[in-house]
Amino acid sequence: xxxxxxxxxxxxxxxxxxxxxxxxxxxxxxxxxxxxxxxxxxxxxxxxxxxxxxxxxxxxxxxxxxxxxxxxxxxxxxxxxxxxxxxxxxxxxxxxxxxxxxxxxxxxxxxxxxxxxxxxxxxxxxxxxxxxxxxxxxxxxxxxxxxxxxxxxxxxxxxxxxxxxxxxxxxxxxxxxxxxxxxxxxxxxxxxxxxxxxxxxxxxxxxxxxxxxxxxxxxxxxxxxxxxxxxxxxxxxxxx
Amino acid sequence: xxxxxxxxxxxxxxxxxxxxxxxxxxxxxxxxxxxxxxxxxxxxxxxxxxxxxxxxxxxxxxxxxxxxxxxxxxxxxxxxxxxxxxxxxxxxxxxxxxxxxxxxxxxxxxxxxxxxxxxxxxxxxxxxxxxxxxxxxxxxxxxxxxxxxxxxxxxxxxxxxxxxxxxxxxxxxxxxxxxxxxxxxxxxxxxxxxxxxxxxxxxxxxxxxxxxxxxxxxxxxxxxxxxxxxxxxxxxxxxxxxxxx
Numbered sequence: 001x002x003x004x005x006x007x008x009x010x011x012x013x014x015x016x017x018x019x020x021x022x023x024x025x026x027x028x029x030x031x032x033x034x035x036x037x038x039x040x041x042x043x044x045x046x047x048x049x050x051x052x053x054x055x056x057x058x059x060x061x062x063x064x065x066x067x068x069x070x071x072x073x074x075x076x077x078x079x080x081x082x083x084x085x086x087x088x089x090x091x092x093x094x095x096x097x098x099x100x101x102x103x104x105x106x107x108x109x110x111x112x113x114x115x116x117x118x119x120x121x122x123x124x125x126x127x128x129x130x131x132x133x134x135x136x137x138x139x140x141x142x143x144x145x146x147x148x149x150x151x152x153x154x155x156x157x158x159x160x161x162x163x164x165x166x167x168x169x170x171x172x173x174x175x176x177x178x179x180x181x182x183x184x185x186x187x188x189x190x191x192x193x194x195x196x197x198x199x200x201x202x203x204x205x206x207x208x209x210x211x212x213x214x215x216x217x218x219x220x221x222x223x224x225x226x227x228x229x230x231x232x233x234x235x236x237x238x239x240x
Numbered sequence: 241x242x243x244x245x246x247x248x249x250x251x252x253x254x255x256x257x258x259x260x261x262x263x264x265x266x267x268x269x270x271x272x273x274x275x276x277x278x279x280x281x282x283x284x285x286x287x288x289x290x291x292x293x294x295x296x297x298x299x300x301x302x303x304x305x306x307x308x309x310x311x312x313x314x315x316x317x318x319x320x321x322x323x324x325x326x327x328x329x330x331x332x333x334x335x336x337x338x339x340x341x342x343x344x345x346x347x348x349x350x351x352x353x354x355x356x357x358x359x360x361x362x363x364x365x366x367x368x369x370x371x372x373x374x375x376x377x378x379x380x381x382x383x384x385x386x387x388x389x390x391x392x393x394x395x396x397x398x399x400x401x402x403x404x405x406x407x408x409x410x411x412x413x414x415x416x417x418x419x420x421x422x423x424x425x426x427x428x429x430x431x432x433x434x435x436x437x438x439x440x441x442x443x444x445x446x447x448x449x450x451x452x453x454x455x456x457x458x459x460x461x462x463x464x465x466x467x468x469x470x471x472x473x474x475x476x477x478x479x480x481x482x483x484x485x
């Protein structure tokens with residue numbers, strides 16, 4: 001089995017006349033849950049879009065499941081959840097899942113499974129635009145689970161969810177990882193960091209840290225991830 | 241291209257339209273209403289409706305289809321569903337063909353309604369067969385769909401897409417033979433009208449009205465319209481980008 005599900009080297013992304021990522025490199029170990037943390041605007045979404053093959057003007061090496069990012073053979077092997085819930089508001093949850101299942105070519109029996117996995121069974125026949133924001137983003141997550149993809153890339157999937165639901169989703173993420181999937185979960189909420197196997201800290205297009213939560217706290221000499229983030233920023237500023 | 245995916249998109253677009261009564265009403269009732277309005281306007285000048293009625297059956301369906309479909313891919317881009325679909329085994333042509341197929345079905349209903357009303361309620365006189373007029377009207381609706389999908393792939397925002405209507409369709413309406421027969425246009429304008437798709441859509445309707453069947457001239461115009469439909473979808477697929485800045 002392959003050791004790294006994703007491998008990035010010297011990834012530079014230019015948007016317009018601005019360089020958004022300045023040479024980012026990291027590996028995602030297969031079967032792990034990695035948190036991609038950083039403030040809004042730091043390049044998280046751009047990095048994610050480069051991995052799923054939707055970002056233009058990417059240089060450097062982005063290798064996903066042993067293939068270059070965006071390779072046609074990867075389509076359907078990656079579950080991608082965009083920041084905005086990317087489901088059809090005028091269709092029900094079930095209709096949305098049936099459509100995406102048909103596009104992926106997975107059996108429609110999978111539809112019920114993913115709706116249950118995100119705890120939307122009681123709203124399966126409700127139109128998505130009649131659901132709450134949190135329910136909508138769970139519907140979007142459910143679509144990414146169809147066909148049990150090997151890599152799940154989730155862009156802020158837990159924003160606006162109540163704590164109980166967030167805990168349930170993180171448990172789901174770890175169950176998926178235990179079953180062999182690799183997950184990258186972006187967040188700007190630092191308190192989610194402790195739930196990850198590994199952390200990537202991104203700031204202004206540079207990777208500040210690539211470590212386990214424990215390793216990060218130890219090297220920064222702090223008790224909390226947020227404090228560790230600040231320490232790393234100060235150290236980097238001092239090194240200049 | 242994967243038929244499974246194309247049909248999935250078409251079925252989904254139809255399911256969405258089924259919920260959107262206002263759009264369906266606009267697509268099916270509006271062309272018939274507009275043709276009826278023209279009939280009423282020319283009520284006191286006999287013969288005029290027989291002359292413009294046919295071309296209107298080509299022009300109204302294609303404009304209305306254009307407007308509705310020109311925002312289609314933009315809506316999916318802004319909602320993020322296009323991003324999701326492009327990480328799935330979804331060909332760009334699958335996506336556009338799915339939309340074209342769904343709206344072609346609507347175009348059939350639209351044509352049946354507008355042709356029936358024009359021929360049997362408003363007594364539009366044509367020499368050719370009603371079914372041939374119907375086939376041509378369907379093609380013209382699909383032409384508007386294909387041009388709309390192309391414009392939608394070409395525009396970066398919904399705001400830009402809406403501006404495509406006056407830019408793309410109005411010159412064609414002016415030059416297609418509805419206002420001035422094409423052979424009476426100044427030479428340069430006639431030359432321009434020769435490369436515009438709507439000209440052939442109107443020629444095909446005029447051919448049927450004159451009693452020329454598909455085997456005697458009208459078929460050629462219909463084939464040119466079909467060619468424009470395929471070209472617009474192909475160019476649209478080539479313009480649609482998986483990777484965006």
